[in-house]
Amino acid sequence: MRVLHVLNVSKSFPGIRALDRVRLDVSGGTVHALVGENGAGKSTLMKIIAGLTQPDEGELLFKGRQFRPRNPHDALKAGIAMIPQELMPFRELTVAENIFVGHEPTLRFGWLDKNKMQREAARLLGQIGVPIPPTTRMKDLTVAQMQVVEIAKALAHNADLLIMDEPTSAISEREVETLFSIIGDLKRRGVSVIYVSHRLDEIFRISDAVTVLRDGQHVATRPITDTDRNTLITLMVGRDIEETVGPSATATGDVALELRGLTKRGKFTGVDLTLRQGEILGLAGLMGAGRTELAEAIFGLVRPDAGELRVRGRVVKIESPRDAIAHGIGMVTEDRHKFGLVHVMSVKHNITLAGLRGWWINRTVENAMADEQLRAYSIKVRDRNQLAGTLSGGNQQKVVLAKTLLPRPSILILDEPTRGIDIGSKAEMHAFVRELAREGMAVLLISSELPELLSLSTRLLVMRQGRIGAELDPRSVTQETVLRHAMPKER
Amino acid sequence: MKTWLSRFGLVVALLCIGAALSIVKPVFLTFPNLLNVVRQISINGILAVGVTYVLLTGGVDLSLGSVVALSGVVAAIFAHPGDWPVIVPVAAGVLVGAACGGINGLVVTKGRVAPFIVTLGMMTAARGVALVVSGGKPVSNLGESFRWIGSGGVPVIVFLAVSCVSWVLLSNLRLGRHLYAVGGNENAARASGINVEGVKLFAYTICGALAGLGGVVLAARITTGQPNAGVGYELDAIAAVVIGGTSLSGGVGGVGGTILGALLMGVINNGLDLLNVSSYYQAIVKGIIIVGAVWLDQRKEKS
Ligand SMILES: Nc1ncnc2c1ncn2[C@@H]1O[C@H](COP(=O)(O)OP(=O)(O)OP(=O)(O)O)[C@@H](O)[C@H]1O
Numbered sequence: 001m002r003v004l005h006v007l008n009v010s011k012s013f014p015g016i017r018a019l020d021r022v023r024l025d026v027s028g029g030t031v032h033a034l035v036g037e038n039g040a041g042k043s044t045l046m047k048i049i050a051g052l053t054q055p056d057e058g059e060l061l062f063k064g065r066q067f068r069p070r071n072p073h074d075a076l077k078a079g080i081a082m083i084p085q086e087l088m089p090f091r092e093l094t095v096a097e098n099i100f101v102g103h104e105p106t107l108r109f110g111w112l113d114k115n116k117m118q119r120e121a122a123r124l125l126g127q128i129g130v131p132i133p134p135t136t137r138m139k140d141l142t143v144a145q146m147q148v149v150e151i152a153k154a155l156a157h158n159a160d161l162l163i164m165d166e167p168t169s170a171i172s173e174r175e176v177e178t179l180f181s182i183i184g185d186l187k188r189r190g191v192s193v194i195y196v197s198h199r200l201d202e203i204f205r206i207s208d209a210v211t212v213l214r215d216g217q218h219v220a221t222r223p224i225t226d227t228d229r230n231t232l233i234t235l236m237v238g239r240d241i242e243e244t245v246g247p248s249a250t251a252t253g254d255v256a257l258e259l260r261g262l263t264k265r266g267k268f269t270g271v272d273l274t275l276r277q278g279e280i281l282g283l284a285g286l287m288g289a290g291r292t293e294l295a296e297a298i299f300g301l302v303r304p305d306a307g308e309l310r311v312r313g314r315v316v317k318i319e320s321p322r323d324a325i326a327h328g329i330g331m332v333t334e335d336r337h338k339f340g341l342v343h344v345m346s347v348k349h350n351i352t353l354a355g356l357r358g359w360w361i362n363r364t365v366e367n368a369m370a371d372e373q374l375r376a377y378s379i380k381v382r383d384r385n386q387l388a389g390t391l392s393g394g395n396q397q398k399v400v401l402a403k404t405l406l407p408r409p410s411i412l413i414l415d416e417p418t419r420g421i422d423i424g425s426k427a428e429m430h431a432f433v434r435e436l437a438r439e440g441m442a443v444l445l446i447s448s449e450l451p452e453l454l455s456l457s458t459r460l461l462v463m464r465q466g467r468i469g470a471e472l473d474p475r476s477v478t479q480e481t482v483l484r485h486a487m488p489k490e491r
Numbered sequence: 492m493k494t495w496l497s498r499f500g501l502v503v504a505l506l507c508i509g510a511a512l513s514i515v516k517p518v519f520l521t522f523p524n525l526l527n528v529v530r531q532i533s534i535n536g537i538l539a540v541g542v543t544y545v546l547l548t549g550g551v552d553l554s555l556g557s558v559v560a561l562s563g564v565v566a567a568i569f570a571h572p573g574d575w576p577v578i579v580p581v582a583a584g585v586l587v588g589a590a591c592g593g594i595n596g597l598v599v600t601k602g603r604v605a606p607f608i609v610t611l612g613m614m615t616a617a618r619g620v621a622l623v624v625s626g627g628k629p630v631s632n633l634g635e636s637f638r639w640i641g642s643g644g645v646p647v648i649v650f651l652a653v654s655c656v657s658w659v660l661l662s663n664l665r666l667g668r669h670l671y672a673v674g675g676n677e678n679a680a681r682a683s684g685i686n687v688e689g690v691k692l693f694a695y696t697i698c699g700a701l702a703g704l705g706g707v708v709l710a711a712r713i714t715t716g717q718p719n720a721g722v723g724y725e726l727d728a729i730a731a732v733v734i735g736g737t738s739l740s741g742g743v744g745g746v747g748g749t750i751l752g753a754l755l756m757g758v759i760n761n762g763l764d765l766l767n768v769s770s771y772y773q774a775i776v777k778g779i780i781i782v783g784a785v786w787l788d789q790r791k792e793k794s
């Protein structure tokens with residue numbers, strides 16, 4: 001039975017036709033995957049179904065009835081919930097308050113039933129297997145944890161159709177597994193899921209059918225059993241892609257960065273680490289292992305409590321990102337909304353933000369710089385003056401990368417650098433990171449995608465509960481071994 | 492692109508109102524009246540340009556009116572005939588303003604107190620200092636060269652100069668870009684290596700300095716240093732900035748809009764004067780225009 005029927009939906013933004021007479025049919029109790037390159041229009045379509053934007057034309061039928069949600073509330077009432085791609089949490093509210101925002105359980109006279117709220121929140125989070133205390137404030141969570149909360153929030157609605165727009169872009173394998181088993185349960189209960197992802201392995205594991213969008217147009221819909229990886233890629237990009245090969249053996253140079261006993265209470269303890277020019281040092285670990293916090297400490301976003309940091313042999317004090325940048329360190333943070341982009345500024349101004357020199361801004365030079373970066377990272381924009389906040393998720397991520405690399409750092413920290421980036425751009429990005437390393441850059445890579453870590457890293461460290469555990473050889477190690485080393489020790 | 496559009500909308504509004512006025516009251520379009528309009532807006536304009544910096548960073552400055560009074564009084568004290576060359580009272584007024592702004596900025600950045608509170612405190616304190624310094628009485632008997640600053644088209648020229656410099660600073664200097672970045676997303680600005688505290692300190696200081704300059708011009712124009720002058724000026728200045736399309740949450744806007752906003756307010760004031768509307772009703776009209784302009788601006792943003 002068809003639950004959702006989308007017919008000839010179009011949507012334009014100034015200068016771009018994001019959706020062009022798109023159709024989509026979702027059957028009850030199935031997982032329908034939606035794939036396409038960055039900017040193909042996936043999120044726009046999902047937002048229309050969830051009532052976050054309105055289509056210019058076209059028709060929607062939900063459970064056989066005409067359906068035209070004017071806002072998310074309409075959609076929720078009809079039984080459609082969504083995990084959005086761009087996490088926009090209420091950072092000052094607690095986890096429980098975020099999960100129940102808009103449908104808070106109440107006692108008489110609208111009095112908040114805080115106990116029930118926290119109990120329910122804890123239950124939902126427990127179901128996903130990530131017991132975050134429901135009274136924690138959102139701003140104290142990592143992006144991965146926020147994503148988990150976002151999943152819990154969508155589950156709390158007991159919807160009939162659940163839209164997941166890249167729900168796994170920041171969480172690690174273990175949580176992904178749990179999410180998949182939850183999706184399995186939902187399916188058995190007759191719930192339908194639209195699943196947007198750039199990770200094709202996931203798509204082949206969980207979905208029943210897949211629809212491909214390209215440049216805002218419907219390209220194909222296939223039962224998953226009728227297609228394979230290469231076909232999908234060709235449908236998505238309209239050409240063949242060279243996917244990443246094994247790790248590059250590079251000759252490594254001088255020591256670029258050294259940590260000795262770096263400690264931040266409650267986050268990481270006694271971290272020793274040596275990073276050389278020309279190497280890509282992978283940092284594996286589960287959610288909460290302290291990898292992001294460690295990276296933030298190196299970049300001056302948080303202050304460590306103890307320990308020593310040496311850049312090219314000299315002990316340095318890094319108290320702010322400004323110091324870090326001055327020492328030639330660049331970082332792509334995992335939270336692009338908080339630390340990456342200035343949404344209300346143009347793409348151009350974002351790209352040149354850290355790269356401008358001198359007092360006076362030379363417009364010609366600045367435009368040239370921006371254009372060069374836009375080309376180098378094949379960022380899809382209408383023009384360089386488009387506001388950064390209106391780019392598709394993957395393109396926003398590329399802008400952050402372009403910005404970070406403009407001042408030509410010699411040490412580069414990448415925290416989930418390919419989060420939300422499509423398969424073609426990801427291959428480009430990987431090639432790019434390798435190239436940077438070959439030119440002598442020292443790269444510290446954090447990624448929740450093990451295949452990415454294994455194929456890119458020249459050396460691999462595993463972090464567990466705030467400490468560096470094993471050092472593994474990415475050339476020979478298997479994903480299972482890495483995971484075993486990453487699992488918290490039983491007590 | 493968007494700011495250009497909203498500015499364009501303001502220009503249209505300005506032209507329409509101007510055209511309507513010149514039909515109903517032909518005297519509106521005469522040179523003396525137009526000069527009168529720009530003279531009347533010049534002090535508010537100077538303050539508005541100053542507070543644009545602060546609003547762009549996502550802050551606010553409520554102390555402008557009191558700083559105007561304080562620096563006017565201080566300048567007047569140095570401006571008695573034959574005492575000092577005219578540069579001394581001017582510099583004293585501007586520096587006092589800059590000092591007030593600097594204190595605001597320091598407490599906001601180092602003390603991490605909300606700008607609303609800090610500048611509210613400064614509003615009260617600076618007024619008190621003005622009263623103490625002047626002994627509660629107007630400081631009069633000012634030299635002729637000082638009074639010249641407030642005469643004829645001089646305030647207009649000061650306003651224009653301030654606007655031009657600020658325009659160049661905000662659109663062409665790296666510092667200006669950093670102001671926008673800090674207001675747009677403070678965390679991202681910091682992560683891009685921007686000295687967020689320094690940028691904010693600069694914004695509050697220059698805002699204070701321009702308020703000081705406004706105080707000097709005002710004292711010269713009314714030929715006394717008035718400790719009770721400038722009450723409510725901060726709100727007029729903020730209104731002009733907001734009408735001009737600068738976002739109260741920071742990161743969006745600019746001096747061009749502020750100038751137009753101040754002009755629009757001036758033209759409407761002048762028109763209502765010419766039409767003999769009582770000042771009671773003028774206040775009502777002003778209130779409606781402030782809200783209406785922002786409302787229109789936001790509707791445009793959505794579509
Ligand atoms: N509010 C907006 N204003 C202008 N353009 C927009 C807006 N929202 C989206 N777009 C444009 O519409 C196109 C489709 O964007 P959308 O976010 O749907 O892509 P996507 O398929 O989800 O990509 P990704 O894989 O990167 O998330 C992009 O070119 C984007 O720049």
Ligand SMILES: [Mg+2]
Pocket residue numbers: 042043044085165392393394
């Ligand atoms: Mg998207």
